[in-house]
Amino acid sequence: MTEQFSIKKYLRDLPLPFCPGCGAMTVMSEFLRAVHELGHENLSKFVFCSGIGCSAWIPSPHFMADSVHTLHGRSIPAATGIKLMAPDVNVVIFGGDGDIVGIGMSHFIHAARRNLDILVIMVNNMIYGMTGGQVAPTTPLRSKTTTTPYGSFEHPLDAAALAATAGACYVARWTTAQPTELKESIKKALQMKGFRFIEAVSQCPTAFGRRAGFKDAGEMLKWFKANATPVEQAHKTSEEERAGKIVVGEFVQRKRPTLVETVYEMIAEAKKQNEED
C-alpha cells in the first residue's frame, strides 16, 4: 500500500443517502478498502451494476466509476450483456436481498449456473427497506414487518447455499459485525474468475430493526455477533440448533470454465469453421 486509505478518493462529491446506522455504509467502505488494498488507485478497471433498493445506491452514482443503475431485479441481465461484450472490465454488482433473490432470483441462479464472470455483493438486511419495511424472502420466520404485522409466516431463503448449489465459484457470507472478514472475502473474490457471491448480512435499524424489537443499530450488531456461527462449526450442529443462527464463512471456492471463457472459445471455433467452409 502506497498511501493511506481515503474513501473520498473513490467517491463522487454527493451526499450519501443512507439512514444513520445503516449497514450499507460498512459494506461500501469495506469494498473500497479492499479495492485500495489491492492497489487500485481508482475504479477505472470496474463497472458497477445495481438494481433498485437501498444497497443499489452503494455504487450508483456515488462511486467515481462507470455505473449502470438498472431496474428492480435486473442488474444481473445488464451485467451479462456488459461482461460478454466488454470482457476486460471487472463487473461488480451491489444489490439488496429483495433485488437479488426476490424479484431477480431467476437471473441470480442462471448467472451462477452459467458461471458469468461477475462479483455479486448482496446486502441482506432481511427487509424491503426503501419501500418502508415490507417482508422479504430473507426475513426471519415470525419477524414483524409492515406486511406481516403478526409476524412473518414464511421461511427465509439461504441465498449463499443457493449460489453454491447453482454453481458459483466463490460463496461467502459475513455480517457487518465482521468488517475485516468481509473485506478479506471481497479481496479474494476480486482476484478470482467466474461467478462470485458475497452475502453481507446487514442491519436496517429504520425499516427492520425497530419493528423486530431492536432499539438501534448497535443492538442489531450485537445480535449479529451473538448469532454468527462459523460454517465449520455449523456443519456439526443439527438444523434445529442452527435455527436463528447466521452461518458465516466461506462456503465454496472452486474453478469451473467461466461464461466468458466458454463463449469466446465458441466464437473462435465458429470463426475457424467459417474459414474452413
Place this chain on the structure above:
Amino acid sequence: MKKKQDENTHFWQGNEACAEAAIAAGCRFLAGYPITPASEIAEILSKKLPKVGGIAIQMEDELASIGAVVGASWAGAKAMTATSGPGFSLMQETIGYAFMTETPCVIVDVQRLGPSTGQATKCGQGDVMQARWGTHGDYSAIVLSPNSVQEMFEMTIRAFNLAEKYRTPVILLADETTAHMRENATLPSLENLEIINRRKPKKGETAFFGLEEVPPMPSVGEGYNLAVTGSTHNEYGIRFTADPNVHRRLVERLNSKINNHANEISDVETRNIDDCQIGIVSFGCTSRAIYEAAENTEAKGFTVGYVRLKTLWPFPEKTVKRLAETAQKIIVPEMNLKQVFYEVQRVANGSTDVIPMNKIGGGELITPEELTEKILEVAKN
C-alpha cells in the same frame, strides 16, 4: 418459370432476412428467449453471429433478454432481441428504461394472435398499441412495419440506424405472415448500405444525457465515469429528483428528439392520395391485399388511393391527413379490433368517414377479394 437469381437475390424467409440484415447493420449481440413465431431469428443469429465475432445468448426469460441487450449496448455493441406478443409484454419495463437512458437497441416483435397465449402460430396485428404505449410514463416510440421479406431486411437495417441516430429503442413490428413467408429479397450491395453508428464523445466531454438533442454516447470501460440510471437524471447522468424542471427538461427532450423528426422517421407507400374516392390505410401483412383490391375496384370505375404505413409510430399524420382531405371515405383494414382505425379517425378529425374493417382469429388474412368487396360496398353507400 424460374427467375434468374443474381448473387444479391435471395429466396428467404422473413425472419431469415431480419437476421441477415442485423449482421449487415453491425449487430453483434442478440439475447433472446424461444417464442413462436420469432425463434428463427435467434436460431439463425446463433449460427451466424459468432462467425463475425458476435454473441447470441439464450437467456432465462424475456426480462433477462432485453436486460442483457441494454447492457451490451452500453458495452458498445449494436444489440437486439426478437420476440412475440407475450415476450414483448414482459419486455415493456426495460423498453422504458432503454428510452429513459437513451440506450440504442432493436426489439423485433413478430406479432401473433393475442391476448395472452392466444394462438401462438397464427398471425395477428394486435400489438400496435402495445408498441406505442406499452411502457409506463411519457414515452415516444419508433415502430416500423414491414410487409415483405424485402422489407424485413431493409427495415431491420433502418431500425438499427434509427436506434443509433436517436439513441432510443426501435421496434420492428413484424407479423407471423411476413416473418414466416418466403419470397425473393434483393439486397443492395453491402458496400452501399447506409449504416449509422452512435456518435461517440470527444475526450473531456461529460454530458451524455442532455445539452444536445441527441447527446454523444460513450461505452463502459472508456474512462468517462459514466453514470446510467432510469431515474430522472441531469445532463451528466446523476439522479436528480428534487427539481421538477430537471424531469421536464429530460422527458420533454426524450420525446421531442423523436417527435421533432417525425417527418424524417415516418415512412409510407402511397398511391392516388390526392385524387381518390375511396382511401385505404393499412400496414403489415394486411396491406398486401391493397394492391390487388385497388386494381379490382378501379377496373369497376372507382378511384382508390392508399397509405401504407411503413412506420406506425410516429404515426404518419401528414400523409394520412392528405388522404382524409381527398377521399370521401377511408377504410382501415387490420387484423385487430380497430387499433389503427382510431388513430386514422383522430387524424381525419371529421373531414371524412373512417370505416373499420377488422378480422381476427385463426391467422386468417384479409384477402384482396374481401377488401375489394368492402371497397365496392363502401363506394356504393
